[in-house]
Amino acid sequence: xxxxxxxxxxxxxxxxxxxxxxxxxxxxxxxxxxxxxxxxxxxxxxxxxxxxxxxxxxxxxxxxxxxxxxxxxxxxxxxxxxxxxxxxxxxxxxxxxxxxxxxxxxxxxxxxxxxxxxxxxxxxxxxxxxxxxxxxxxxxxxxxxxxxxxxxxxxxxxxxxxxxxxxxxxxxxxxxxxxxxxxxxxxxxxxxxxxxxxxxxxxxxxxxxxxxxxxxxxxxxxxxxxxxxxxxxxxxxxxxxxxxxxxxxxxxxxxxxxxxxxxxxxxxxxxxxxxxxxxxxxxxxxxxxxxxxxxxxxxxxxx
Numbered sequence: 175x176x177x178x179x180x181x182x183x184x185x186x187x188x189x190x191x192x193x194x195x196x197x198x199x200x201x202x203x204x205x206x207x208x209x210x211x212x213x214x215x216x217x218x219x220x221x222x223x224x225x226x227x228x229x230x231x232x233x234x235x236x237x238x239x240x241x242x243x244x245x246x247x248x249x250x251x252x253x254x255x256x257x258x259x260x261x262x263x264x265x266x267x268x269x270x271x272x273x274x275x276x277x278x279x280x281x282x283x284x285x286x287x288x289x290x291x292x293x294x295x296x297x298x299x300x301x302x303x304x305x306x307x308x309x310x311x312x313x314x315x316x317x318x319x320x321x322x323x324x325x326x327x328x329x330x331x332x333x334x335x336x337x338x339x340x341x342x343x344x345x346x347x348x349x350x351x352x353x354x355x356x357x358x359x360x361x362x363x364x365x366x367x368x369x370x371x372x373x374x375x376x377x378x379x380x381x382x383x384x385x386x387x388x389x390x391x392x393x394x395x396x397x398x399x400x401x402x403x404x405x406x407x408x409x410x411x412x413x414x415x416x417x418x419x420x421x422x423x424x425x426x427x428x429x430x431x432x433x434x435x436x437x438x439x440x441x442x443x444x445x446x447x448x449x450x451x452x453x454x455x456x457x458x459x460x461x462x463x464x465x466x467x468x469x470x471x472x473x474x475x476x477x
Contacts, residue, residue, distance in 0.1 A: 176207040178282055178342065179261030182269050183251040184223070185213040190270035190385060191222050192223070197272035199230040203279040208237040211255040214245040219269070249359035250351050252334075257346060266334045270385045276321075277381030281338040284377055291371035292318070294337035299381040308384075310336050311376050318371030326425035326457065332361040336382045345370045350410060357403040361426075362410060369414060384461055396458045397437070404430040405446065424453040 180198055184191065199210060212220050220239070227234050240254060253268055263285055265278060277295070285293045299306040312321040313328045321330060349366050352359075368374065408426050415423040427447035 176261040177205040178278055179207040179259035179264045181250055181255035181266045182210045184219050184269045186215050186217045187269040188217040188219045188222055191219050192226050193274050194269050195226045199233045200275050202276050203282055207261050209255040209258055210239045211251045212241045213251040214242045218448055226367045230358045247354045247356045249355040249369050250353055259341055261341055263338045268335055272383045274381045287377045290373045290375040291340045292374045294338055295377045296380040297336045297384055298380045299384050299386050302387050316374055318368035318374055321368055322419045322422050326422050332364040334360050334364050339367055352406055354401050358407040362407040370401050434464055
């Protein structure tokens with residue numbers, strides 16, 4: 175058994191994948207299994223990947239490449255890699271990002287030292303001419319359910335790439351495949367993983383570099399796709415969160431509908447999740463404009 179399995183979803187990242195793979199192969203932790211999952215790329219991503227693999231003969235025998243015969247979306251791509259993972263722990267790295275060379279050794283050592291189910295680090299958003307340090311601290315909470323319960327207050331971000339997770343296939347099997355899902359897949363997967371985590375540890379170091387150089391303005395088509403994906407994720411999470419973590423569920427529901435109420439000047443979006451509007455007053459960490467817009471639309475005013 176490997177100490178760590180690293181899953182890398184790939185879709186048309188030919189401009190970035192060499193940087194990503196080299197950072198993974200140059201990790202100080204040696205006992206790593208690498209699983210690259212190609213979601214039917216139409217560019218040269220896989221050719222570049224294979225070329226880089228040839229440059230690291232010591233890593234080559236510990237590397238798998240899985241290919242989809244059609245595009246299935248980010249969630250399915252990650253899950254297909256995760257369900258092949260044989261490591262004691264697993265890590266996910268997006269193929270347009272990169273990590274520091276000591277990242278996985280540090281995360282693994284902390285997981286073993288503390289017996290944690292999940293260890294998370296901070297991360298850096300990388301722009302063309304600058305970097306922004308982002309804390310991924312869950313506050314004072316160390317139990318997964320407590321982190322979920324209070325995330326609507328702490329602003330905790332749901333993502334998988336900044337952490338290491340104990341490889342428990344029985345828990346991974348509870349994450350349903352949603353074909354075509356490309357947004358909010360981390361929200362869905364990480365909330366499920368945290369829900370079953372007895373102990374979560376945070377490291378105040380940024381190892382993960384999140385590339386933000388190619389993210390431009392949001393088109394109407396992309397905004398609509400994001401909304402559809404959010405709706406699917408929230409519906410999947412309702413059964414899991416509707417009792418112990420109801421306020422977080424309401425937050426996720428409102429976070430799905432409020433932006434589209436504002437975009438369309440229509441209150442009927444709220445009918446998607448009946449009753450969630452009753453919790454609006456408790457979401458005090460939201461921007462004032464969101465709350466003002468909701469009240470205005472509720473009283474029949476246009477924005």
